[in-house]
Amino acid sequence: MSYNKLTPEEERIILHKGTERPFTGAYYDHKAQGYYICKRCDVPLYKSEDKFDSNCGWPSFDDEIFNAVKRIPDADGIRIEILCNNCGAHLGHVFKGEKFTAKNIRHCVNSISLNFVPLEKTERAIFASGCFWGTEYHMQKRRGVLETTVGFTGGHTSNPTYKEVCTGTTGHAEAVEVVFVPEIVSYEELTKLFFETHDPSHLNRQGPDIGEQYRTEIFYLNDQQKQTALKLIDVLKSKGYGVVTRVTKASVFWKAEDYHQSYYTKKSGTPYCHIYTKKF
Numbered sequence: 001m002s003y004n005k006l007t008p009e010e011e012r013i014i015l016h017k018g019t020e021r022p023f024t025g026a027y028y029d030h031k032a033q034g035y036y037i038c039k040r041c042d043v044p045l046y047k048s049e050d051k052f053d054s055n056c057g058w059p060s061f062d063d064e065i066f067n068a069v070k071r072i073p074d075a076d077g078i079r080i081e082i083l084c085n086n087c088g089a090h091l092g093h094v095f096k097g098e099k100f101t102a103k104n105i106r107h108c109v110n111s112i113s114l115n116f117v118p119l120e121k122t123e124r125a126i127f128a129s130g131c132f133w134g135t136e137y138h139m140q141k142r143r144g145v146l147e148t149t150v151g152f153t154g155g156h157t158s159n160p161t162y163k164e165v166c167t168g169t170t171g172h173a174e175a176v177e178v179v180f181v182p183e184i185v186s187y188e189e190l191t192k193l194f195f196e197t198h199d200p201s202h203l204n205r206q207g208p209d210i211g212e213q214y215r216t217e218i219f220y221l222n223d224q225q226k227q228t229a230l231k232l233i234d235v236l237k238s239k240g241y242g243v244v245t246r247v248t249k250a251s252v253f254w255k256a257e258d259y260h261q262s263y264y265t266k267k268s269g270t271p272y273c274h275i276y277t278k279k280f
Contacts, residue, residue, distance in 0.1 A: 037114065038113070042115070066262050082109070126221070132174040
């Protein structure tokens with residue numbers, strides 16, 4: 001994997017485990033809404049909603065994005081160092097028991113280890129391609145994706161449960177909502193990934209999963225997304241693929257139960273019916 005080029009000062013802290021001087025970093029008193037991502041590899045690490053003021057001189061967070069941060073004992077044998085779980089970039093240290101917030105934990109992070117993506121610089125996309133576990137697995141791995149949420153959309157009932165959707169009577173599809181940075185990964189690139197990680201020629205089925213809830217469908221949020229989806233479907237059809245993917249205006253997206261979120265990451269598994277196949 002290629003990483004972003006670092007300045008000498010960034011290398012001192014990110015690669016050689018240095019520390020910036022307190023109250024000097026760009027984000028210690030930063031209040032904007034958005035996502036904090038790794039300076040070295042662009043992987044999302046923290047959300048602004050988990051940032052708080054500890055008055056310590058460095059950005060403080062009481063939670064991280066799931067599976068984003070790795071903990072190892074510090075060389076001093078006392079503290080716990082935190083690193084980007086993707087590239088190993090040094091972030092800072094984590095402390096417990098200080099009672100700053102209800103979660104009683106503080107990630108003390110060097111501003112220089114982070115970049116910030118304002119909420120208004122992000123976009124959303126919604127895809128359905130069979131079991132949402134597999135769709136999410138591939139989307140999470142794409143650089144520029146900040147957050148994924150599995151859930152249900154396209155049906156006629158409110159706040160459906162997984163059990164209700166599995167009956168096939170709610171009209172919903174299992175879907176994934178993706179928050180991404182268009183400057184890093186485009187909607188077209190994500191839509192290509194969607195098509196290349198499932199079989200868009202199967203009607204209401206992916207692998208052993210059968211039913212309308214497993215249909216292939218793109219839920220567009222604006223006309224540009226719609227036109228991109230239709231264009232790529234035409235490309236696939238010109239290549240001989242019998243695409244049955246629906247392209248539908250997005251409606252309410254209902255989040256699924258917590259145990260479905262990042263399922264394969266939690267289980268250390270891989271999808272059984274979402275295999276990458278290059279098509280473009």
